[in-house]
Amino acid sequence: MNKVIRIGTRDSELALWQATTVQNALEKAGHETELIPVKSTGDLNLNQPLYEMGITGIFTKTLDVAMINGDIDIAVHSMKDVPTALPKGIVEAAVLKRADNKDILIHKGLDFLEQEKGTIATGSLRRKAQWLNKHPNHKVVDLRGNVNTRMKKLEENEWNAAIFAAAGLERIELKPENYIDLNWMIPAPAQGAMLVVAMEHDEFTRKALKLLNHRESEISVHIEREFLQVLEGGCTAPIGALATIKDNLVYFKGALFSLDGKQKIGVEKTASIDNIQNFGRSCAEKVLAEGGKELMRKIKTEINSKA
Structure with missing residues (x-):
């Protein structure tokens, strides 16, 4: 047939x-x-x-x-x-x-990074929390819409910069020259x-x-999504996760942040590619055991109070 x-x-x-x-x-x-x-x-x-x-x-x-x-x-x-x-x-x-998994910063000049004040645009709780964790004195404003809409809003507003996924901009050839890679920012599970x-x-x-x-990509994203699922993140919590494979080893880095970025509970672990069953789960359980359970409860309460 x-x-x-x-x-x-x-x-x-x-x-x-x-x-x-x-x-x-x-x-x-x-x-x-x-x-x-x-x-x-x-x-x-x-x-x-x-x-x-x-x-x-x-x-x-x-x-x-x-x-x-x-x-x-x-x-x-x-x-x-x-x-x-x-x-x-x-x-x-x-x-x-998988394409590029990184977040990138599209900016109008980087002087603001040296200053106490700056305004960054993103619609992602994960990006917002990580930015505030690194730059607690900056302001983060909400930015929604498809890639083209968000690029236009950045141009029209007096924001210093906005955060995008590198893969999305590369796919439709919209990646401008005025960007920097945010190598320190942990991407969303399965980003790219x-x-x-x-x-x-x-x-x-x-x-x-x-x-x-693509088998290697499938393995990586499933570990990241298992980490997310055990933390019960969905779209409602600032959770980053990245699994990379090299020489038959899987390197995992993940973190849960408070909404204001002040609190971070992270994990880094390595496993053999032949022994990855429940690897994402074990990484998530480490985060939960180190205060993640209480933090997730707090995040859900804060989000529900805004709804």
Whole structure:
């Protein structure tokens, strides 16, 4: 049996780039495809911070519904946007080779870094907390929208800089010259990775996507997402995690921050690639045992009080 694989995607420039990348790979393997853009709730509401909207997976929920309803066969996501627990019946079908995982700072001059005052824009609790941890006297303002919208808002406002994911800007060739790598900032779990999901019962499509899977990237992001899941982060806590593989060893670095950035509970561990079962969990449990449990409770209380 052969069929046209219908690819669901958000309709932003970056999301369409990601979906087209998957489409080209599938067609190169001999499959027929159709691209179906879908507008998500997360794209429609740009005035409210994500965590205040009260649900995780806001950028994936619309596509989940379309897939369950049979309107599309697969969905392509930035993996860092995907909740650690997928809806019933939907499964991971492929993790593509990971791109740059770093955060970058797009700026209007770096003099402010030497000063006591500065205004940074980001819609991410993780980025905000880490920035304030390093620069406690700076102000962080909320920045929402797709990549193009956020770049435009940075130009139009008197902010000093804004934080972006390097991969997103590189993919749509929007990375400007006035940026610096934030090598000290721990990225979001699975940042830089693309995930393709499909229906569990759709064996034809899952088999087609299996050829797109990059095993090393899959191992790394699963460790990071396991760390996130055990900490119960979702989109509601400042959690960074990065697993890298070199010479059959997995190096993990993760941290949980308070919302104001004043408190940081971090972990760094190494494991053999042959012994990584529950590795992310053990890293998270170390954070929880060292005060993370109380900090997560405090974070949830603070967020609920703002909702």
